[in-house]
C-alpha cells in the first residue's frame with residue numbers, strides 16, 4: 462500500500478534527507494587511496510548521530526554497518542571493512558540513509574578514488590545522468606513506468622545495462638515502502654504518481670551484463686561478469702509543483 466505524505470511529513474523527510482546527503486558528501490570527500498571502507502562508515506555514523514539522527518541501515522535486516530559501500534564490481538550492499546583499503550582507480554558507491562523524528566532519507570553516489578579510467582568515469586557520468594532523467598519524470602500524473610523507461614533508455618542508449626533484481630522504492634516512516642520503482646519500464650504503464658508520494662529513484666547501471674549475484678555473506682551483490690557497476694540515488698517527493706529532491710544538501 463502506498464502511503465501518501467502530508468506537507469509537514471515531507472518537511473520532516475526533507476530534514477532527514479539533508480542529513481543523509483551531508484553524510485554522503487562527507488564520506489565522498491574522504492574517498493582516497495589508502496582509506497578503508499570501515500573508516501568511511503565510521504565518518505558517516507558519527508556525522509548522523511551528531512545530528513541527533515540514526516543511521517537507517519545499521520541493523521536493518523541485520524546489516525552490520527551504517528552505510529553500504531560497494532567498490533568496483535560490487536553493485537550494492539557492500540559491507541564496510543577494515544580490511545578493504547581503497548586503491549587508486551577504484552569507483553566507490555556509498556549508500557546512506559538517516560532517520561530523524563521517525564522519517565527516513567535515502568541516497569547514494571558513486572565516487573572516484575584518485576584517477577579512474579575513462580571507461581569508469583563514463584559509467585559514473587551516465588548513471589548519474591540517468592538518475593536525473595528519471596527524476597524529471599517524477600511528476601504527478603505520470604506513471605512509475607515513465608521513470609523506469611527514462612532511466613533504461615538513457616543507460617541502454619550508451620550500451621550499459623540496467624540491474625533488474627534490485628529496484629527503487631517508496632520511503633517514509635519505513636526505509637522501504639511501496640511502491641517498487643524499477644529502473645526499467647514501459648511509458649504510460651504502472652502506478653500513477655500522485656502528490657504526497659515519496660520515492661527513492663536509484664539506478665544501478667552495469668558496464669556488462671545486467672545479471673548480478675549475492676555473495677555468501679547474503680549482502681554483497683556483485684556483477685555476474687565482474688565488470689563495473691555504478692549507483693546513484695535520491696529521495697524524491699512528488700508534489701503539485703513537480704519533483705522535489707529531499708536528499709539535497711541545503
Ligand code: MG
Nearest residue numbers: 567661663694
Ligand atoms: Mg534505496
